[in-house]
Amino acid sequence: MADDYHPAQLHPQEPSASGFWTVEYYQQYFDVDTKTVLMRCYAALVPTNDFVADVCDSKPDMYGPFWTLTTVIFFLFVTTSLASSIGSYLSDKPYNYDFTLLSVAVGLVYAYGMGLPAAMWALMRYLSVTEWGLVEWLAVWGYGMTVWIPVSLLCIAPIPLLRWVLVGLAAILSGYFLVRNVYPVLALAEQKSTRLLVPIIAVIHLGVALTLKILFFSYYIVKEVGVKEPDALPSSPVGPDSPAPTALFS
Amino acid sequence: MSSPLPTSHNKYIAADSDSDSDIDESALPSYGTEDVLVPSPAPGKGKGRPQQQDVLASPSGQQPLSGNIGSSGAGAGAGGGAAGSAGVRGPTRQKFGNIQVETRYSGGDTLDEPVLTTIGRDLTSIYIKLIQVLYPARSGAGREVLRDWDLWGPLILCLALGIMLSLSAPPEQSLGVFTGVVVIVSVGSLVVTLNAKLLGGRVSFFQSLCVLGYCIFPLVVAALLSTFFHKLFIRGPVTLAAWAWSVWAAMNFFDGTNIEQQRVLLAVYPLFLFYFILAWMILIQ
Secondary structure (H helix, E strand, O other): OHHHOOHHHOOOOOHHHOOOOOHHHHHHHHOOOHHHHHHHHHHHHOOOOOHHHHHOOOOOOOHHHHHHHHHHHHHHHHHHHHHHHHHHHHOOOOOOOOOHHHHHHHHHHHHHHHHHHHHHHHHHHHOOOOOOOHHHHHHHHHHHHHHHHHHHHHOOOOOHHHHHHHHHHHHHHHHHHHHHHHHHHHOOOOOHHHHHHHHHHHHHHHHHHHHHHHHHOOOOHHHHHHHOOHHHOOOOOOOOOOOOHHHHOO | OOOHHHHHHHHHHHHHHOOOOOOOHHHHHHHEOHHHHOOOOOOOHHHHHHHHHHHHHHHHOOOOOOOOHHHHHHHHHHHHHHHHHOOOOOEEEEEEOOEEEEEEOOOOOOOOOOHHHHHHHHHHHHHHHHHHHHOOOOOOOOHHHHHOOOOHHHHHHHHHHHHHHHHHOOHHHHHHHHHHHHHHHHHHHHHHHHHHHHOOOOOOHHHHHHHHHHOOHHHHHHHHHHHHOOOHHHHHHHHHHHHHHHHHHHHHHHHOOOOOHHHHHHHHHHHHHHHHHHHHHHHOO
């Protein structure tokens, strides 16, 4: 079982050697080293080669997509709350973090990074294009989201124009990465109309980027609060790093 | 004379080793009188009996038993009683008429002890594991403690963290924060464990859940401190130190799972994320 596991012996094995409900079955998709994952993330940021065939050597992993998406969620939440707390600190306003943003980020990122590729895989199977398995679809989408990690870090800076430029660049870069890798597969279908999926993907992608921008990178509190009157403040005006003690037991 | 002895020896051992593995072999011949258990004894049995008991007694290293049935029973009973009081398993024998009754010490009489004793024992076990996880002894003997995993400690710590964070959260969000903490701790430790298993680590599933749960303890302390000290320059270092301690403790555990060196970082990276998101929630509360 798990004691007999050696990665060197894993490749010759057929995937059907053990059932899909066992851990051993999925170990073949986690057979990566640290260097491999970092290299694939870099290749997703600089999309010059075909991702699945050249970069992954036709052996895509599941570690990268899952932890890329999870890291994106993590950084979205952390940088958003950091940016908003900096903003409220600069504008002398008590900071209350919005915890629902975390669940929104989880839902949005996993739905886009896992749900959409899974749907694409199902659709392509229906159209009998079996060039990519589910893992390939997930790998392309998951690694494609890598760019949002540095962007969310850079968007801490409270400069609206910089944020728009960064989000735009990220959307274009990851969109190009997706289309470049997905289009050859879509072109394999017999129906020409499947190529219409490319603009649909592009629209969904831009929509997600815009949603991220509006939900997570839109804390311009500094300027807004400068003109606001004290009525906007809550009843207990205290500093951002000393929340009201009454909130403790309420 | 020599030929019937091994057969009777084998017969006795085989009869009882099926029923229980940790049977005290030295006292087996006195398990009952020959008249009851063996209706037709081997020829020369009466004379060979003391020798046979010596042969049986020597492998297990117990005290050699005398030939007399009654005295051997008393000797074993005394030995068993002494072992029982010392906390080691050992049988106690009594004789009612011709039938010998064996009582074993199985760690204490837990049936009619006070409830406080039961709770106290469980809390002590949680405390011992907590110390072991947070300050692992280098000898390696302490890892045995973790083999006996439990999920009570993680549950208590997780609830404590959730309650403390939800108390200091804005009132309309306190329920969401509590839910969030519980979900993050449970799902997070599940995912981290699964990740280590998938990367080829040899780790027992529930043991890992247990250890990852116990590793939250520094963060619970940090959350407790930051409900009293609101200044960022106190909360920040304390929370970061607690985060580092949690990650360090969890990494100590994953050291023993034989993940290959070039992919250790892949198994450790989720730990950073997992504990940092909790630390972050403490920090920004």
